[in-house]
Amino acid sequence: MPASDLQVSSEISTKHSADGGKYADGVNWDDLSFKVTPTDYIYTMKCNDGDEFSQGYLIPHGNIELCPFAGILNYGQGLFEGLKATRTEDGRIMLFRPKENALRMKMGAERLCMPSPSIEQFIDAVKQTVIANKRWVPPPGKGALYIRPLLMGTGSVLGVGPAPEYTLLIYACPVGIFHKGRAALNLYVEDKLRRATTGGAGGVKSITNYAPVYKAQKEARAKGFSDVLFLDSVTGKNIEEISTANIFILKGNVVSTPALINGTVLPGVTRKSIMEIALDFGYQVEERVIPLEDLLQAEAFCTGTAVTVNPIGAVSYLTKRVEFRTGKEALSQKLYETLSGIQTGRLEDKKGWTLEVN
Ligand code: COI
Numbered sequence: 001m002p003a004s005d006l007q008v009s010s011e012i013s014t015k016h017s018a019d020g021g022k023y024a025d026g027v028n029w030d031d032l033s034f035k036v037t038p039t040d041y042i043y044t045m046k047c048n049d050g051d052e053f054s055q056g057y058l059i060p061h062g063n064i065e066l067c068p069f070a071g072i073l074n075y076g077q078g079l080f081e082g083l084k085a086t087r088t089e090d091g092r093i094m095l096f097r098p099k100e101n102a103l104r105m106k107m108g109a110e111r112l113c114m115p116s117p118s119i120e121q122f123i124d125a126v127k128q129t130v131i132a133n134k135r136w137v138p139p140p141g142k143g144a145l146y147i148r149p150l151l152m153g154t155g156s157v158l159g160v161g162p163a164p165e166y167t168l169l170i171y172a173c174p175v176g177i178f179h180k181g182r183a184a185l186n187l188y189v190e191d192k193l194r195r196a197t198t199g200g201a202g203g204v205k206s207i208t209n210y211a212p213v214y215k216a217q218k219e220a221r222a223k224g225f226s227d228v229l230f231l232d233s234v235t236g237k238n239i240e241e242i243s244t245a246n247i248f249i250l251k252g253n254v255v256s257t258p259a260l261i262n263g264t265v266l267p268g269v270t271r272k273s274i275m276e277i278a279l280d281f282g283y284q285v286e287e288r289v290i291p292l293e294d295l296l297q298a299e300a301f302c303t304g305t306a307v308t309v310n311p312i313g314a315v316s317y318l319t320k321r322v323e324f325r326t327g328k329e330a331l332s333q334k335l336y337e338t339l340s341g342i343q344t345g346r347l348e349d350k351k352g353w354t355l356e357v358n
Pocket of ligand 1: 083
């Protein structure tokens with residue numbers, strides 16, 4: 001580690017032990033949404049291709065320097081993760097299942113031919129990022145500190161292939177609710193554009209999975225819809241994923257979500273948690289192929305780190321529109337209350353899902 005970075009790290013520990021418990025100035029904590037708010041520090045750790053990640057460190061939040069030849073810029077060799085730190089009423093700061101994000105990053109790194117940090121390195125790096133940006137963790141009940149780990153090929157490459165150097169970079173940002181008021185979504189089923197293909201990278205959190213949904217999203221929003229539901233690329237008949245979230249349906253006592261088998265659906269940490277909570281509630285839970293027609297008869301909701309659990313109010317496909325039950329009686333509301341209760345310390349965490357940071 002260069003001497004200048006060592007200096008930055010020691011300044012951080014002094015500054016934050018003196019500052020403990022205070023909130024960042026100039027933030028309207030009552031009106032957080034999901035938008036860019038730069039915080040104090042980012043974490044960075046580098047590694048050459050074929051080596052292992054070793055020593056990472058914190059640097060002040062700011063722009064990063066990349067060579068124009070960087071693999072991430074030219075060939076999209078990059079992954080991201082998303083997880084949240086929340087502040088409890090009694091002043092603790094908690095992460096939600098960070099090991100799951102570390103494991104998913106490992107899986108994605110393998111798919112994109114990148115080295116990845118160990119589980120311990122990932123969790124330690126996330127913790128350091130949260131502690132360094134502690135004053136940006138919103139007050140209890142006001143939102144969360146969203147932590148965004150990026151793993152990217154930062155080495156120079158022109159011939160198409162894995163970059164010679166990689167960087168894990170973690171930044172953080174205070175966020176509130178992704179869809180304002182957790183309003184029920186009005187989804188448009190995209191009948192032409194596809195999000196993921198069998199054997200592709202839809203099942204890992206590749207950076208390249210997101211920009212391709214913009215066109216469908218933009219067109220749907222122009223028609224008054226809130227987001228897009230994508231169909232499978234082979235038959236165009238089965239539902240797979242919303243642009244940034246997994247989907248669930250409820251019919252009778254059965255909660256179903258699209259299976260991961262084709263590698264086209266992201267293995268969401270919230271998806272996995274909601275399946276467990278629904279089982280605890282006594283529902284039967286299925287991961288399966290879900291034909292569009294099944295959706296057109298049920299309660300539906302979506303899950304993700306950013307959205308948590310959000311009800312779906314309506315789905316439109318071509319000329320057909322179906323409306324779903326939402327509100328206090330909906331299962332999605334009960335699932336949301338339980339999940340967010342565990343995440344914020346309002347409910348006892350009997351599953352060992354939370355990890356205290358401070
Ligand atoms: C998340 O829920 O953390 C995601 O990655 C979705 C994001 C693109 C907003």
